[in-house]
Amino acid sequence: xxxxxxxxxxxxxxxxxxxxxxxxxxxxxxxxxxxxxxxxxxxxxxxxxxxxxxxxxxxxxxxxxxxxxxxxxxxxxxxxxxxxxxxxxxxxxxxxxxxxxxxxxxxxxxxxxxxxxxxxxxxxxxxxxxxxxxxxxxxxxxxxxxxxxxxxxxxxxxxxxxxxxxxxxxxxxxxxxxxxxxxxxxxxxxxxxxxxxxxxxxxxxxxxxxxxxxxxxxxxxxxxxxxxxxxxxxxxxxxxxxxxxxxxxxxxxxxxxxxxxxxxxxxxxxxxxxxxxxxxxxxxxxxxxxxxxxxxxxxxxxxxxxxxxxxxxxxxxxxxxxxxxxxxxxxxxxxxxxxxxxxxxxxxxx
Amino acid sequence: xxxxxxxxxxxxxxxxxxxxxxxxxxxxxxxxxxxxxxxxxxxxxxxxxxxxxxxxxxxxxxxxxxxxxxxxxxxxxxxxxxxxxxxxxxxxxxxxxxxxxxxxxxxxxxxxxxxxxxxxxxxxxxxxxxxxxxxxxxxxxxxxxxxxxxxxxxxxxxxxxxxxxxxxxxxxxxxxxxxxxxxxxxxxxxxxxxxxxxxxxxxxxxxxxxxxxxxxxxxxxxxxxxxxxxxxxxxxxxxxxxxxxxxxxxxxxxxxxxxxxxxxxxxxxxxxxxxxxxxxxxxxxxxxxxxxxxxxxxxxxxxxxxxxxxxxxxxxxxxxxxx
Ligand code: HEM
Ligand code: FES
Numbered sequence: 001x002x003x004x005x006x007x008x009x010x011x012x013x014x015x016x017x018x019x020x021x022x023x024x025x026x027x028x029x030x031x032x033x034x035x036x037x038x039x040x041x042x043x044x045x046x047x048x049x050x051x052x053x054x055x056x057x058x059x060x061x062x063x064x065x066x067x068x069x070x071x072x073x074x075x076x077x078x079x080x081x082x083x084x085x086x087x088x089x090x091x092x093x094x095x096x097x098x099x100x101x102x103x104x105x106x107x108x109x110x111x112x113x114x115x116x117x118x119x120x121x122x123x124x125x126x127x128x129x130x131x132x133x134x135x136x137x138x139x140x141x142x143x144x145x146x147x148x149x150x151x152x153x154x155x156x157x158x159x160x161x162x163x164x165x166x167x168x169x170x171x172x173x174x175x176x177x178x179x180x181x182x183x184x185x186x187x188x189x190x191x192x193x194x195x196x197x198x199x200x201x202x203x204x205x206x207x208x209x210x211x212x213x214x215x216x217x218x219x220x221x222x223x224x225x226x227x228x229x230x231x232x233x234x235x236x237x238x239x240x241x242x243x244x245x246x247x248x249x250x251x252x253x254x255x256x257x258x259x260x261x262x263x264x265x266x267x268x269x270x271x272x273x274x275x276x277x278x279x280x281x282x283x284x285x286x287x288x289x290x291x292x293x294x295x296x297x298x299x300x301x302x303x304x305x306x307x308x309x310x311x312x313x314x315x316x317x318x319x320x321x322x323x324x325x326x327x328x329x330x331x332x333x334x335x336x337x338x339x340x341x342x343x344x345x346x347x348x349x350x
Numbered sequence: 351x352x353x354x355x356x357x358x359x360x361x362x363x364x365x366x367x368x369x370x371x372x373x374x375x376x377x378x379x380x381x382x383x384x385x386x387x388x389x390x391x392x393x394x395x396x397x398x399x400x401x402x403x404x405x406x407x408x409x410x411x412x413x414x415x416x417x418x419x420x421x422x423x424x425x426x427x428x429x430x431x432x433x434x435x436x437x438x439x440x441x442x443x444x445x446x447x448x449x450x451x452x453x454x455x456x457x458x459x460x461x462x463x464x465x466x467x468x469x470x471x472x473x474x475x476x477x478x479x480x481x482x483x484x485x486x487x488x489x490x491x492x493x494x495x496x497x498x499x500x501x502x503x504x505x506x507x508x509x510x511x512x513x514x515x516x517x518x519x520x521x522x523x524x525x526x527x528x529x530x531x532x533x534x535x536x537x538x539x540x541x542x543x544x545x546x547x548x549x550x551x552x553x554x555x556x557x558x559x560x561x562x563x564x565x566x567x568x569x570x571x572x573x574x575x576x577x578x579x580x581x582x583x584x585x586x587x588x589x590x591x592x593x594x595x596x597x598x599x600x601x602x603x604x605x606x607x608x609x610x611x612x613x614x615x616x617x618x619x620x621x622x623x624x625x626x627x628x629x630x631x632x633x634x635x636x637x638x639x640x641x642x643x644x645x646x647x648x649x650x651x652x653x654x655x656x657x658x659x660x661x662x663x664x665x666x667x668x669x670x671x672x673x
Contacts, residue, residue, distance in 0.1 A: 088465035091492075098391070137491075164464060165570055216619055216627050220360055220390055220456040275391040276419060276488075278462035 007066040007127055013074075018234035020293055024063055028289050029054045029266050030297070030345045031226040035306040037315075039201045041209050046222035046270045050346075054268055058103040058222075059154065060285060061111065066127050068155050068177075068236065075176040075237050076152075081184045082239075083148050085160070085172035092160045092172060093147030094137055095274035096281050100150050125153055147172060156268075156285035159183070161214075163278055167191055168214060171279075177236040177286045179229045179265060180320065185240070199314040217271050217280060224270040229319040230328070231265045234288045250323050258327040259292035264304070291331060297347045301335030308332060361401065361453040362389065367424065369448055373506040375431045376477065377443055378416065380424050381454060388422035392457035394485030395575070398425060399455040399621060404441045407603060408611060411438040412621050414480035414575075415457060418487045425454065430477040435579050436602040458619055461549070461575040463488060468543035470496040473531065473558055475550025476503060479512075481575055482549065486516060499523070499531050501554070533558065537565045548574040576624055580604035580661045581642050589670040590614060591633050605659035609673060616659065616673060623661035630671050632657050637666010 010017045020028070049055040054062075075082055085093055101123055105114035113124040122133045130153065134141035142149045151158055151174035159175065161168035167190045175183035186194040191211045201207060217223055231238055232249035253261050268285040295301035308321075309329050316325055342348055364381035372378050383389055396419075397412045413427035432439040446452075461481050463470065470489060472482050479500055489496045498516060501523040502509060512520055523529035537546070546567060548558045555576055562572050585601050590609065599608040606628055609616045619627040623643030632639070632655050641651045643658035650656050657664075657671070 091465060212626075216625070218359070218456060218458055218619070219392075275396075275457065275459075276393040277465070278393055278459045 004127055006063055008063050010064070010067045012067070012071045012234055012236040016233050016235070018064070018067075018288065020289055021063060023052075025289065025293050025296060026347065027053050027062075028294070029226060029268050029287055030294075030300050030303075030347075031228045031266050032303055032307050033343065033345050035303050035341055036310055037307045038312070039198075039204060039206055039315075041206055041213070042225045043210070043213055043223050043271075044225070046224035046272075053346075054285075054287070055224075057107045059100060059107075059156075059283065060268070061104070061108055061127075061155065065155055069128060069153065071236055072152060072174075072176045079241055082176045082241075083151065083174045084183060084187055085145055085147050086188070089147070089160055089162065089172035089277070089279065090139070090145065092162070092274055092277035092279035092281070093145055093150075095276050095279065096158070096160065097146045097150040098136070099272065099274065099281070100154055128153055147174065154283075156283050159282045159284070160274075161191075161280045161282060163215065163280055166215065168211065168280060170194055175239075178239050178284070179231070179267070179286075180238055180240060180243075182240045197318070199318050200312070214271060214280060217273050219273040219275055222270050222272045224268065227267045227269060229265050230321055230324070231263050231288065232261050232324065234263055234290070236286060236288075250320070253324050253327055255327055255330060258324070258331045259295070260290055262291050262324060262328055262331075263288045264291065264294055291328065295332070295335045298335070299341050299348050301332065302337070302339065303341050305329070305332035305336035359455060361455060364425070364452055364454055366446060366448050366450045366452065369446070372428060372508050376428055376508065377431075378426055378428045379442065379446070380426050381452065382424045384451060389425060390456050391420065391422060392425075392484070393419050393459055393462055394488040395461035395463065395481045396457040396459040396484070397481070397620075398427070398457055400427070400442075401453040401455075402438065402441050402446075404437060404445070407600070408607065409436075409438045409441065410607065410610075410621055411442075412458075414484070416480050416483040419484050419491075428477070428480050428483075432579065436582050436604075438579075460620055460625055461547070461573060463494075464545050464571075464573060466543075467545035467571070468495065469541055469545070470494060471536070471540060471544055471546045472496060472498045473533075473536075473546065473548045473550070474498065474500045475554040476501070478548075478550030478554075478575075479508075480549075482547070485547070486519075490516075497521075499536065501525065501529070501531055501550075533561050534565075537562055537567065545571045545573065548572075549576075552576070576622070576644055580606075580621075581640070581663060583640065583663045584665060586664050586666075586669070588664065589668065590673045591670050592673055599663070604661065605657075605663065609659060614673060618660055621660045623658055626658075628658055628660045630657055630659055630673055631655065633670040633672050635664070635666065635669045637664060637669065639664055639669075 012018055054060045101114045104112040111126050115122040119136045121136050124131050157175045157177050159170055160172040162171040169190050170186050173183045195207050232253060235246055238246050266287045270283050272281045274281055363384045365384055366379060367382040368380035370378040392415050397414045399410050399412050402409045415425055416428050417426040429439050429442045431443045463485055474482050498520045504526045509522055523531050546562055548555055582602050587596055587598050589596050593614050597608045597612040599605050606616060617627050619625040626645040639657055640663040642661040645658055646656055
């Protein structure tokens, strides 16, 4: 797909015109590889995998790109604190800009170009109609700081972690599509502190092992994992800051509309070592799918019914599903004929 | 000639394109990528692991990158000849020629600049200067406030070059003139927000770290790089329980190298006892674990349940590892 018609014109708020094409449904990163779910240290190398899937490119660009960037600009306009970078993270911002520009230009040449002539760089972003020449490492040649500049052109939230004293510190980030956590609150915290609210996983030793792994992530060897929750409506910005706007949405869910209103929200998270700053960057890329679209893949319909039915209550409460879960279980049960499911996350005919 | 090994970390094939004799015992090597693609960017303080096929032994030694950060058409390292060591540096000095091919790792940085610092105080002893060469180039570019104190055996081309580059930001102390870094004065007279970086031989490192601690420096402001060359010793055997094989570790080989040579993939980053990546569980042993790392605590050493095979050895009847 090379033309710019590929990108939808849609909204993630108010009238919610967001929709997934049949191709987007097929490539949705369904996060369950078995019929039950519990926290685990689910980390694997982020290597190109399965052409067409969301695991193929370093930083996936999909049909929602242009509209998602418009939504981000709206969030930032109302609340500039969604993007923050402590002064010592400026170099990490340039590292990130370089990483994303070089990967996108190499992997999506039809949409992005990067021309480097020493420190003079020309960046072309066709979907967003940007053609900009700037000086690498010179903040005065960009309209925003380097992190904000590239994040206004990149799907997903990004946290940049400074690594020191054998820990990771959330010292910069662009967070506008989050599942109910706040950059402004977590800024300056370390790995254990910002994971404080998560139930069960601390006792299971998951965060100790995960941190040890992350401290050793090497340049050129990124890693990834999937995380999930559910959201009423295809709303990207479910932040504590805007809770008043979305907190009561769950009251709208009933047996008739649950298939359209409730969305499975999956985060493709990856972990990258940045070269100059030695910081770790953590993209959190959010994918949304309505339950009625999800159920068009029979394996996913069967499996998700079992997962949500048997989910431990602590996890359901933490993910904010206490009120909506009964409707979801009831709705999904019609797609579960009790047949066994195959291993792995992909649909059966792939 | 490139030999295959069990190590699965991505490698870059490079050609030795230049060798410069920097002093009587230091040579600087320039490596250029064989495929012509840009090399991965690195930051000051980063090292690469250089893989050498020395006879039938594959050696993997870490060396700090000394070229200017941002350079992507070549990597440079400086190697000090160690006449009594295991032979890695002798191989680099005596066998390696311009035109030879080698495999090198992607850069790894265990000694990066802390950009929260208002001032950077760099203290180096001898070849410990190597990580600072790239760091200083970077600090200079960022117009950061820094100061170097280097003690060296004697004068030489290396010092002249540094004087030329950094002028009044550098102070140099010659062992052969009995000049000593005025450490007490240095460590007590620094502005708030100064960070200290140290790299050099063990004795010096201990001296600086102890003096800093006594002077009340917070540990978060103190950074150091301690690369141990793997110790040599008597040959011995290791039983790898998971793989179900026994490997023999030669006197001039590390346990990690022997495990790799047997075709078993084992994790590592620094190969110098500092990063913790190679930590391996000891299932059982009858003999003495010769711990040489700086990662495990004294209690962990005494417990006999863990070992760092990149630098530590064994002496005795039987050692069984979970690997
Ligand atoms: C450095 C990268 C990471 C960052 C910045 C990060 C950040 C976060 C944040 C902000 C939350 C929400 C906490 C809250 O409720 O306020 C969270 C949740 C969580 N994180 Fe992480 N995380 C990282 C890596 C990991 C890794 C490697 C693992 C595990 C292998 C992990 C496991 C979890 C789990 C299980 C939750 C709860 C999610 C849920 O049930 O929806 N995180 N993380
Ligand atoms: S590889 Fe770093 S401690 Fe062994």
